[in-house]
Amino acid sequence: MTDQDVTGLPPLRADLVIEYPFIRTTGPVVGAFLTGLREAVLVGIRRADGTVMVPPVEYDPVTSEPLSEVVEVSSTGTIVSWTWVDPPRPGSPWDTPHGLALVLLDGADTPLLHGVLVDSPDQVATGLRVEAVWKSERVGHITDLVGFAPVARDTLEGS
């Protein structure tokens, strides 16, 4: 190959930089959830029938109506389904084997998917009460939530 063609002129050149040169706003619903994470608070959204979806979605999955009533839910909840991830998956926020669960937070009607911070699958079960474990420095990202850990036994007995 040569840079010279029959005209004797060099070919035109343009550098290509692959980039994503714009910012997408997350909007009033997903944005509220992410802002909540930064404050170590979990929020959902209320549907017309009064039920609360966590994480919130912008439109009702059944009626398609736009949703806007953001409501705070508890950081404590119950495991409704789980599996065990070993080895941890590349790119995931966890670097050791961990549980993965659908957690129904108190005050919510739909479960949230996140990690379960225990050492072995023997320590996870459907119905297990768990509470959110937060990073100390949070930026408004789903990984501000480190995962869920079993609620301490004395708290369980007190409930």
Added chain:
Amino acid sequence: MREVAVVSSAVYQVEALTFTTDVQLMVPLINEARSAVGLTQADIGFTCSGSSDFLAGQGFSFVQTLDAVGAFPPISESHVEMDGAFALYEAWVKLQVGEVDTALVYSYGKSSPGSRRDVLAVQLDPYTVAPLWPDAHAVAALQARLLLESGAVSAEGLAEIAVRSQHHAVGNPNALRASAGATVAGVLSEPVVADPLRPSDIAAESDGGCVVVLAAGDRARSLCERPAWIRGIDHRIDAHALGVRDLTRAPSAALAAEKAGARDDRLDLAELHGPTTSQEHILTTEMGLGADTVVNPSGGALAADTLMAAGLVRIAEAARRISAGGADRALAHATSGPCLQQNLVCVMEGE
């Protein structure tokens, strides 16, 4: 409604196409399906493909694969970033419009260079789920546990599905997992890999491709001794977010089956695209398939699951059995998205 039929098909699935490009894979398959009914590309009215840029690693990757079709002189062509079964739906619509009488549908997937179970995490919610990189086996396992703990099916029931698939797959040259000696006890003795799922509960990942030729009315009759007439085809979608729907159900599969007329008459066989035994169980239940319907005589997606093609392969397998005279009425199904989110049902009959 215009009569449209599957008149020819070709399938190729292997564990890994290490030294084969998508074009090299598709040239012989497309030639096989076209030449089986004596057609060249000049005879094809519309061409539609299904594939994934994620698997190819570049945008508009399907354009290169058009080299396998022969796109000069210019052809009427389209593409879906979905399983080829959905490309077939588009071709069926095109044939309904009535401007063309024949269509070539193909799809292919080569997922072996990467980790498919991890790549599939990017189809989940980009803010609240995908950054956690839950792999496809784990997400299916969450669904399977809900199903098992609801009492809808037992671990033995799931193992029976795995065993049936392995038995049926013995006669299928495109199956990766086949065993005439598979037993429920053998499957249940496998260690869980995505608790509660065992290896035999999860589809064998394959690379490969599938081609289907469609033709309308008398053109179909002139090309094929016994066309597989598409009597109904429909696709429906459930909510994307995993938490907002009952994962033990697939209402979109039931609705698509109903709209495709699945229950209007008895079904000799059903080819279901269930990437796990638990998902195949959900599909069987949602579509109301009875004991008189043979489920997955090819072994189904459990025996070989080619991303982007497994659904079109189901249509090809069902149509082939009708054309061969082994069945009069068959259902073929394709799924897409996490936990059976999107479902397509195609009901075919012989004449």
